[in-house]
Amino acid sequence: MSANAGAAPSNKGRERTRRRFARRQWARRWLTWRYVLAIVVLVAAVASVVWLVFFSAVLSVRSVTVTGADILSEREVKRAAAVPEGEQLAVLDISAMRARVEALVAVKSADVARHWPDGVEISIVERQVVAVVDLGGRWRGMDADGVVFRDYERPPGGVPRVQVLATADRDALREAAQVISSLPADLSDRVDHVEVETVDKIALVLRDERRVEWGSAEESDEKASVLTALLQARQAKVYDVSVPGQPVTSDIAR
Incomplete structure (x- = not known):
């Protein structure tokens, strides 16, 4: 009876040790996979954003507004700016559009800005007659x-x-x-x-x-x-x- 009684606790101790070891092993594996999963999610998120901004039609030009035009018509300003409708906002050459608008002799200065998600605003300051x-x-x-x-x-x-x-x-x-x-x-x-x-x-x-x-x-x-x-x-x-x-x-x- 005494030998069996001593063996039983010993077996139980080894079982607890084995279980603790298994849990630690699982925890280490989960920690590794958690980092891998986080990287995968991050890459997927970045890829989605890149696709949304640079390739999808969701963030492309659908409207162009003009402010500050009095001598010139909005049509004249838009024609000079030549904003490519349907182009992704993120890839628009804002500087080139501003330069084209400022080439209009009646324009003293101009500013072209993206208006997310799908607009472009052209603000001009016209010359004043003295x-x-x-x-x-x-x-x-x-x-x-x-x-x-x-x-x-x-x-x-x-x-x-x-x-x-x-x-x-x-x-x-x-x-x-x-x-x-x-x-x-x-x-x-x-x-x-x-x-x-x-x-x-x-x-x-x-x-x-x-x-x-x-x-x-x-x-x-x-x-x-x-x-x-x-x-x-x-x-x-x-x-x-x-x-x-x-x-x-x-x-x-x-």
Whole structure:
């Protein structure tokens, strides 16, 4: 009885040891397979995302919207952008589309953005007319950079007119645009038109036919202040503020 009683506990101990060993073995195997399973799931997830973004029709271009267009039509902007409908959003050449839109002369700047899941938005800032120029019998709108970018059948009210003399070139137009843009509102309202000969021979003709020799766009703020004071202090036919520190007035019209 004593020998059998001693053997039974010993057998039970070996059985528990065996079971613990089996559990540890299973735990190690499960840990290994768990990592393998996690890698498989991760690879599958990445493959699904790649397929969804780059190959499926779910995230492809279905709509194109345009904001900021006034002078231009939405159709003109879309045609310039040439957004390939049906193309995956992720592979669109946004920079190329923006460059094509900014090539439109009426566009000062543009931005093209993806709108997930299936849209493209084109935002533009158009040039603003600061003056109209008579070029070859056509009235053209000009912005503050001297860029001529739109046509008018007749000069719009409230916008200075620019008369280009024979020797004026693109640089002279740009200089005239800077002069006009620098004028304070109360002075700009008094200007009938601007005469441009060269970059440093620009003149303002006021609505009452008085003439202002302005010179170039340099020191325009100071010139405007000097001219405003002169107009209040003295009646003359010609005001020369091309050198604002030494203004000259004359009663002899040019």
